[in-house]
Amino acid sequence: xxxxxxxxxxxxxxxxxxxxxxxxxxxxxxxxxxxxxxxxxxxxxxxxxxxxxxxxxxxxxxxxxxxxxxxxxxxxxxxxxxxxxxxxxxxxxxxxxxxxxxxxxxxxxxxxxxxxxxxxxxxxxxxxxxxxxxxxxxxxxxxxxxxxxxxxxxxxxxxxxxxxxxxxxxxxxxxxxxxxxxxxxxxxxxxxxxxxxxxxxxx
Numbered sequence: 001x002x003x004x005x006x007x008x009x010x011x012x013x014x015x016x017x018x019x020x021x022x023x024x025x026x027x028x029x030x031x032x033x034x035x036x037x038x039x040x041x042x043x044x045x046x047x048x049x050x051x052x053x054x055x056x057x058x059x060x061x062x063x064x065x066x067x068x069x070x071x072x073x074x075x076x077x078x079x080x081x082x083x084x085x086x087x088x089x090x091x092x093x094x095x096x097x098x099x100x101x102x103x104x105x106x107x108x109x110x111x112x113x114x115x116x117x118x119x120x121x122x123x124x125x126x127x128x129x130x131x132x133x134x135x136x137x138x139x140x141x142x143x144x145x146x147x148x149x150x151x152x153x154x155x156x157x158x159x160x161x162x163x164x165x166x167x168x169x170x171x172x173x174x175x176x177x178x179x180x181x182x183x184x185x186x187x188x189x190x191x192x193x194x195x196x197x198x199x200x201x202x203x
Contacts, residue, residue, distance in 0.1 A: 008081040010098045011074070011127055014183050017143050019077050021201060025137045027069050032136050045136040047108075059109045070106050070129075071095075092122030102127050102145075105170070110140075112196045113171035116156060124149040128170070130185070130198055140198035142185030151176040 008016050032046045043049050050062040071087065071094060078085035086096040094104040101123045105114040107130050114128055124147045132140040148155055153173035172180055174189035188195040 008077075008083060010083065011078075011085075011095075011102070012145050012181055012183055016077060016081070017141065017184055019081075020073060021138055021141065023073050023077065024070070027066075027073065028133065028136050031066075045133065047133045047136075059107070060115075062108045063106055066108070067106055071104060074104075093125075095127075097127075100125050105129065106131075108133065110198070112193060113169045116168050116170065126170075130196060132198060137203065138201050140185075140200050142196055142198040143183040144185070144187070144196075145181040145183065146172070146176075146179060150179045154179075 008019075010016075028046050032043060032049075035046065035049050036042050039049075041052070043052075047062060050058045050065065074095065075085070075087040078087075084098045088095055088101075090101075092103065093101040095102050102125045103116075103123050104127045105116055107114055110130070110132060114130075126146050126148065128142075128144040128146065130142040131138050146154075148170075151172070152175060154171065154176045156168040156170050172187060172194040174192060174194055177187050177189050177194055180187055180194075185199045186197045188197050
């Protein structure tokens with residue numbers, strides 16, 4: 001039985017992501033066993049499956065390959081914790097967290113930005129997640145929340161020209177570092193743009 005006297009209230013609670021890590025790892029374990037059952041080549045980590053696909057966009061393929069389950073796990077944990085949360089298949093946001101529409105952006109890449117599309121600019125509140133997978137477990141994790149309406153020098157842009165396009169990129173200007181909530185990991189202010197630092201997960 002869950003103890004709801006001090007329950008997880010929203011996606012900005014670090015305890016939510018403490019619960020997320022082992023569940024996502026369990027998914028990776030199941031996914032690896034399925035791929036190995038039906039593949040001639042055997043993999044030690046699901047990341048190798050995408051790296052060995054021959055695609056020149058293996059990180060993007062990896063992200064797309066797990067994104068649906070990522071959102072399902074968020075909904076599962078929210079439901080188990082009796083949170084005020086609703087998953088949405090909406091053009092512009094992915095979930096309503098305590099009455100706030102939020103767009104989710106997940107990447108398995110380790111750069112200092114997130115990639116999106118036109119959907120990314122329709123709601124200001126964003127949940128931004130980066131993770132690294134090694135030995136078929138999350139080895140590093142970064143979870144950040146930001147309301148882009150509160151950011152002065154950070155927004156989705158196309159090719160760095162400030163114009164919103166089909167494929168856009170989000171990174172944070174050092175002037176907006178206080179407008180980003182770091183739940184797992186941190187932002188490091190550099191000369192202009194912030195570096196994204198992931199938190200190492202120990203087992």
